[in-house]
Structures are given as C-alpha cells and as structure tokens.
C-alpha cells in the first residue's frame with residue numbers, strides 16, 4: 508500500500524472529518540478558570556470517535572477537579588499497535604478552548620462553526636480542533652488501508668489553555684510509563700502559515716514586578732514629593748538600554764533571534780491629575796536565550812534599579828512574578844524531527860527547519876522529562892482571536908502529514 512493511496516483515503520474522509528470538527532467545536536469546552544464547565548461533554552464525543560477505530564488499548568487518566576460538575580478533567584490515551592512495536596508515534600492535542608472574548612468582534616456565533624470559501628470559522632477550530640480531528644482521521648485512514656508501521660498513540664488532554672496541570676502534566680505524573688525517550692512525540696498546537704517551522708526549543712521566561720515607592724503630594728509642589736511615575740519612566744528607559752547592552756547575544760535558531768525584555772503591564776496609580784503619585788508598579792516580560800542565566804538578568808535589573816532609585820530618591824523593589832527555565836531543546840536530529848520534516852516535504856513540498864520560539868508550549872512538559880517533542884502544524888495562525896478560522900486544505904494536508912508518519 509503506497510502513501511498516495513493512503514492520501515486518497517484521507518481525501519475520501521474529508522466531509523466526515525469536517526463534520527466531526529464542526530460537531531466538537533459546537534460544544535464549548537472551557538476550563539473553570541475561564542468560567543466554564545470543563546471538557547466532559549466534548550470529551551465524550553471525541554472518545555466515541557476514537558473508540559470507533561478500535562484502539563488496541565485505551566487509558567483514561569482523569570484529574571480530579573471539584574470546580575466542574577463532573578468532578579474531573581478528562582484525559583484519554585489510545586494506542587494502536589504497529590508492525591514495529593518498539594516505538595510509538597504520539598500525537599498530543601487538547602480538547603479545551605479559550606473563551607470567545609468580545610462577541611461583537613465575531614461575524615458569526617463562535618460556537619456555531621461556519622464553513623465559508625474553503626475556511627471553517629469558530630472558537631477552537633484552529634486551537635486545537637484542526638489537529639485533533641486531523642490526528643484521529645489520519646489514524647483512521649491508515650488503519651483502513653496499510654495498517655500502522657509503528658505504534659500510534661493519540662493523546663487527547665484537558666486543561667492546556669489554563670496551565671496543563673490537570674492535563675498533560677497530570678498524565679505524565681500519574682503514568683510516566685506511557686511515554687518513552689525513544690518515542691516520537693508530536694504536539695501540533697502551534698506552527699506557521701507555510702508549515703516550515705519545526706519548533707524544538709523555547710526561551711526562558713522571566714516576569715518581574717517593579718514597585719517604586721516615593722512620596723505622594725500636590726502636583727503644584729513637586730519639591731515636597733518624590734514622583735514615582737517619573738522614576739518608573741526613567742527606570743524603564745535605563746532597563747531598555749542596560750539589558751540590550753549587557754545581553755546582546757543573537758541566535759538565528761530562535762525567532763526573534765535575541766532575548767527580549769518588554770515592559771508590559773502598568774498598574775493604575777493616582778486617579779486624579781493634580782496629585783503626584785507616590786507608588787507605581789509596572790511589570791516586565793522577558794524571553795531570554797537559554798544560554799543566558801536568569802540570575803544574571805535579575806542582577807542587572809537590580810543594579811539599574813539601585814542607580815535610578817538613588818538618582819530620584821525613591822525605593823525600588825523587584826519581585827519575581829514568574830520564572831520558567833526552558834528545558835533542554837529537542838535535538839534537531841531527533842527521529843521525530845527527521846520523520847516530520849520528511850512527511851512535510853512529501854505532503855507540502857516544503858523544506859521545514861527546526862526553530863526555537865519565545866513562547867511556552869505544552870511540549871515543555873515532555874522536554875522537562877527528557878522526552879523529545881516537536882511542535883508543528885500548518886495553520887492560518889489565528890488562535891485565541893475573534894473569527895478564529897482554519898483552511899480546510901490545511902486540515903486535509905496535516906492529516907496526510909500525520910498519516911505519513913504513522914506508516
């Protein structure tokens with residue numbers, strides 16, 4: 508059985524796959540942190556579809572959560588045996604979605620998926636419905652034609668959008684035996700429009716809260732105050748200059764290639780214009796190349812803060828809001844990277860290359876445990892946005908890429 512025949516089978520399943528995707532995306536699956544009821548209703552539909560393929564084994568690893576009506580966040584791992592049973596190709600997708608956001612920004616009901624001009628619109632169609640449906644229908648096409656070359660595991664998890672602690676992280680803690688370092692682990696939950704990015708590495712994440720304390724007073728008498736907004740403004744400029752000077756390293760493997768140090772949130776200070784603020788809080792979000800230690804970044808920030816504090820007669824306190832050390836990257840020549848690159852080349856005629864990104868993905872939970880995972884999909888790139896959409900061609904193409912890796 509040649510791959511073109513399997514490809515044809517995927518095409519024959521186009522309407523059914525699309526119908527399934529429309530069905531699951533019409534069921535909101537929001538975690539309780541997003542004021543939702545959890546994933547259970549959608550999970551049942553997904554599980555039924557997976558069960559219709561008669562997997563050789565199936566494990567449900569439900570994470571207790573008393574905030575949802577069913578009391579658990581469901582996770583499913585279904586395994587199909589291949590001719591070579593020494594390794595498993597795992598495809599991990601998530602069932603939960605993010606809220607639609609401001610409804611007035613949507614041209615249609617986010618939970619009534621709509622097909623228009625070759626696209627499907629709706630909340631969750633891209634993130635992560637497209638890959639979820641594509642992985643199941645790829646397995647079906649392969650099962651109905653050539654059979655699996657290696658073991659294939661479909662992992663369908665909850666809680667990805669709100670931290671994964673009750674999703675993949677829970678599964679890996681409860682059942683560390685399920686995944687092996689020799690397995691091929693694919694997480695199709697981010698990608699590029701051309702499908703040419705194989706994401707194998709992430710930067711460190713560091714979020715820091717800066718609090719400037721001075722003296723509040725009347726705006727007409729600044730000499731009796733210590734203006735914290737002015738000090739904060741200078742501090743931001745000095746941090747910009749100092750961090751760029753101290754950490755200029757570039758690594759073309761990452762996008763963007765340098766570390767980034769962005770001032771982001773600014774808390775409200777005084778409500779009126781004629782008061783000089785005596786207390787200001789802002790935050791920085793830093794994505795740091797893995798070779799740079801976060802300790803050295805924090806030390807540089809502290810030294811700049813001390814200098815600015817002294818210059819303006821204010822006190823500046825730094826607090827680590829969030830710190831996440833990037834796990835070691837998946838090697839660029841890991842079997843999953845090579846197999847995926849070959850499949851992408853065959854299906855899309857695209858030469859994909861391994862890259863690093865600034866954001867955090869769920870693949871980090873695998874990498875942290877020494878399991879080589881790669882993040883890939885070909886997408887429109889509109890996750891979490893209003894009018895989220897996928898191209899139906901990508902849905903089919905990605906299913907073929909997954910199928911290619913299964914034989």
Ligand SMILES: [Zn+2]
Nearest residue numbers: 634635667696
């Ligand atoms: Zn996602």
